[in-house]
Amino acid sequence: VLIGSSPEEVAKIASDNVLAGLAHHSAGAEPVLGLATGSSPLGLYRELSRAVQEGRADFSRAQGFALDEYIGIPDTHEQSYRQTLLNEVCDVIGLSADSLHVPQGMAASVEAIEAAARAYDASIAQAGGIDVQILGIGSNGHLGFNEPGSALRSRTRIKRLAANTREDNARFFDGIEHVPTHCVTQGLGTILDAGRLVLVAVGSGKADAIAAAVEGPISASCPASVLQLHQDAVVVVDEAAAKGL
């Protein structure tokens, strides 16, 4: 657990830890970055962009794998996580849109979405696995969209969104009735397969979730507590988010 004195310092520490994690990946192979949406990692993406400008990083040959996607809105919808990541990450750090992989949330049937979710896990493995997975945390302790109750070894699959997650995310839609009810998310087991995890959280609204994740029991009731099972998990927080520790 690394505590920064301001959100800016949190972003810098997180960026240094992402870049150090990528440096471990096998020479010659394309770096593979796991991407999170949400406000928490935005400062980190800005720091990565600065590293690119200063010649300390290059994502032009990297592959990016998103954590999750809504079900039932097209991937061209402005609130889809594909569009969000194109705007907030690809355009910022110079990752090619062709190298951005996002779970498929629209298909003709539930079975087709489930099949695409299995194929998504296979495509991560085919890319050589995720070197560094960037994570935020929900106020209820969710990772990606693994809501409380998610199986600790789960793989990419369909999940129902918790009521409080839909309320948290309603600000991005024209009213809560427009927030999707379901999503496809990397499973907790999928997330644990990454070489390094870098979780970012700022603000007092995340303090309870961080305390439960870092110091509570490993339990499906706080999905982020699976970080305790990972050998290289870095949690970067500001003092407000650390206040329950």
Ligand code: GLP
């Ligand atoms: C969404 C995303 C999560 C993210 C969470 C927290 O629900 N699916 O991956 O961590 O929101 O968002 P924020 O960082 O804006 O608090």
